[in-house]
Every structure is written in structure tokens, then in C-alpha cells.
Amino acid sequence: MAKVTAAITAIGGYVPETKVTNKDLEKLVDTSDEWITTRTGIKERRIEKREGAGASDIAVPAVLELCEKRGISPEEIELLICATVTADYNFPSAANIIADKVGAKNAWSYDVNAACSGFIYALSTGAQFIETGRYKKVVIVGVDKMSSILNYNDRTTCVIFGDGGGAVLLEPNEEGLGIIDFALHSDGSGREFLYQPAGGSVQPASHESVDSQGHFVHQVGKQVFKFAVTNMADVSVDVMERNGLTGDTVDWLVPHQANLRIIDATANRMELDPKKVMINIEKFGNTTSGTIPLCLWEWEKQLNKGDNLILSAFGGGFTWGAVYLKWAYDSKK
Numbered sequence: 411m412a413k414v415t416a417a418i419t420a421i422g423g424y425v426p427e428t429k430v431t432n433k434d435l436e437k438l439v440d441t442s443d444e445w446i447t448t449r450t451g452i453k454e455r456r457i458e459k460r461e462g463a464g465a466s467d468i469a470v471p472a473v474l475e476l477c478e479k480r481g482i483s484p485e486e487i488e489l490l491i492c493a494t495v496t497a498d499y500n501f502p503s504a505a506n507i508i509a510d511k512v513g514a515k516n517a518w519s520y521d522v523n524a525a526c527s528g529f530i531y532a533l534s535t536g537a538q539f540i541e542t543g544r545y546k547k548v549v550i551v552g553v554d555k556m557s558s559i560l561n562y563n564d565r566t567t568c569v570i571f572g573d574g575g576g577a578v579l580l581e582p583n584e585e586g587l588g589i590i591d592f593a594l595h596s597d598g599s600g601r602e603f604l605y606q607p608a609g610g611s612v613q614p615a616s617h618e619s620v621d622s623q624g625h626f627v628h629q630v631g632k633q634v635f636k637f638a639v640t641n642m643a644d645v646s647v648d649v650m651e652r653n654g655l656t657g658d659t660v661d662w663l664v665p666h667q668a669n670l671r672i673i674d675a676t677a678n679r680m681e682l683d684p685k686k687v688m689i690n691i692e693k694f695g696n697t698t699s700g701t702i703p704l705c706l707w708e709w710e711k712q713l714n715k716g717d718n719l720i721l722s723a724f725g726g727g728f729t730w731g732a733v734y735l736k737w738a739y740d741s742k743k
């Protein structure tokens with residue numbers, strides 16, 4: 411019997427309508443378009459402004475889009491996993507809410523919290539349920555509403571992040587396509603360099619936690635950069651080497667969009683032609699769990715059956731990893 415792999419068979423994405431340009435941010439904090447562009451590659455980002463909308467509301471159109479593209483009813487989804495650090499509530503999970511809102515009545519669902527590596531963690535986890543033969547339709551969502559935890563007086567963080575997300579459908583494949591390999595890592599000793607200090611069990615919400623701005627993202631950018639630039643490249647090359655891939659045989663790098671300089675360093679180490687690197691950081695900034703599915707969503711029409719993709723990320727935790735997958739369908743048809 412052929413080995414069953416988990417293949418992406420449909421994809422959806424969504425970014426909020428409101429654009430915030432670097433020029434807009436110049437009015438809020440002491441920054442410049444030139445600084446943001448040269449240090450990060452970002453020109454603008456999207457912000458969710460709809461009254462009362464949470465991360466689930468960004469994910470819902472993405473999940474509905476993939477159902478429509480694949481011609482399935484949401485009721486056919488058996489499991490929905492959502493990667494996010496900005497769930498609508500601390501609990502229940504965003505996945506529970508997304509499943510309810512799309513009408514995935516027969517799915518069970520849960521969240522994965524691995525910051526910017528969340529989508530590849532969730533994808534690798536979801537693939538196991540397909541590979542064992544237990545499930546036939548698993549949806550993986552990567553979504554974040556970063557604007558809900560950003561301090562728009564802090565120039566070191568508010569210029570970097572944006573809102574958005576995407577979703578993929580995983581189904582069994584017996585042609586050797588889909589997720590072939592993954593390498594995932596975490597190192598909690600890096601937690602103080604990128605985290606949200608308050609709102610958890612260490613520092614629950616209080617007057618003090620609000621006064622000290624503990625509910626916002628706190629990042630020591632230089633430290634995170636140092637670890638990201640090394641680890642994202644190392645793990646990508648590791649996955650390539652153990653699967654006999656080279657810069658010539660990799661068709662696409664799908665990198666987490668945190669900083670153009672980190673993406674370039676990873677692509678260089680992989681000896682990849684820059685044309686094979688998906689980059690949309692200039693339009694969407696860093697959407698945390700949303701970056702990788704948003705890239706796949708935007709590039710879908712350029713992907714061909716059998717293409718070798720390396721998905722790669724680094725994020726808070728620290729967490730990092732890479733996934734090797736063979737694209738399973740000709741999207742332009």
C-alpha cells in the first residue's frame with residue numbers, strides 16, 4: 411500500500427481593508443519611511459478596524475474561500491487547528507470560534523501557540539492526523555490581529571506588525587505529494603526577548619499591568635534578529651540536506667515575513683535564486699502566524715504539481731522550524 415501523506419489541496423486568505431503606510435506611522439511615532447523600508451522591507455500593513463472583530467473574523471473568509479475552491483461544505487471538515495497569538499479570548503480557542511462561525515459543525519478544534527512559527531507547527535501537527543489515516547479533511551489556519559497587542563507609541567514594534575491570515579486544507583495523498591518532512595525546534599530561554607508580559611498567569615490584568623504597558627508586544631529586536639537570522643537559515647538547510655535538495659531543486663522558499671534581511675540571509679544560505687523566494691512583507695508587514703499561508707495564497711497560481719517548497723519560520727519562544735512539501739495540484743487550472 412502506498413504511504414499516505416498530507417497534501418494541501420486548497421487555500422484561502424484574508425487581509426483587512428484598512429492600509430496603514432509608513433507615512434501614516436510617521437504621524438504617530440518618531441520614525442521614517444526610509445528607516446522602516448531599509449531596516450525591514452515593509453512599506454505598509456493592514457489593520458483590522460471592524461468594530462468588535464477579532465482574529466476569528468480574519469480567519470473566517472479564508473476558511474470559507476478554501477471550502478468554496480475545493481467544493482466542500484464546512485460540515486465536511488473533521489479537525490480545525492488555528493495557529494495564533496491573538497485569539498479572540500484567552501479561552502475558548504480561536505479555532506472553536508472559527509469552526510462555529512464557518513459552520514464546521516462536525517469538526518473538533520484547538521489552537522497552537524508558537525508565535526511566528528505557529529503555522530508550520532500547526533501544519534506539521536495536522537499532517538499527522540492525515541498520515542495515520544484517522545482523518546481525511548483537516549484545516550490549518552494561521553491568523554493574527556497583531557494590532558490588538560501593539561503599542562502605537564512604541565516605534566520599535568508598531569511599524570513591524572500587521573493583521574491578516576490564511577488557511578489550508580489538508581487531505582490524504584498517495585502520489586508522494588504533500589508534506590514530506592519537517593524539523594521543528596523551541597528554546598524557551600529566549601522568552602524575554604519577544605513576548606507579551608501581562609495578561610497571563612504570571613501578571614494577570616490589573617491597573618499596574620495596564621499602567622506599565624505590559625499587555626503590548628515587547629521585543630528586543632537586535633537579539634531576536636541575531637537568533638532568527640542564524641536559526642532560520644540553519645533549519646532550512648538542514649531540511650534540504652536530509653532530503654537531498656539543493657538550491658536548484660528547491661522551487662520555492664516560503665519564509666516567515668519578519669524582516670527582508672532575515673529572508674535574504676536564509677535564501678543566500680540555501681543558494682536560491684531570489685526569484686524563487688515569496689516576499690510580500692512590503693504590503694502586509696509581519697502578520698505573525700499569518701505570513702506563510704498569506705504567501706501561499708498570493709502565489710497559488712504560480713505553483714505547479716510536484717514543486718518543491720520549503721516553508722521556514724522563526725519566532726517568539728523562541729520557536730523555529732522548516733517544512734518540506736511537494737505541491738499537490740496545478741493551481742492555474
Ligand code: UT7
Pocket residue numbers: 440441442445446449450526565566567569570604630631632633634635638667668669672696698724725726
Ligand atoms: O517575527 C518574529 C521574530 N521577529 C523578528 O525576527 C524580528 C527581528 N528583529 C528585527 O527585524 C530588527 O531587529 C528590527 C527591525 C526590529 C530593528 O532593526 P535593527 O536594525 O535591529 O535596529 P535596532 O533595534 O538596533 O535599532 C537601531 C536604532 C536605535 O536607535 P539608536 O539606539 O541607535 O539611537 C533604535 O532606537 O534605530 C532606532 N529605531 C528606530 N528608528 C526609527 C528603532 N525603531 C525605529 C523606528 N524608526 N521605527
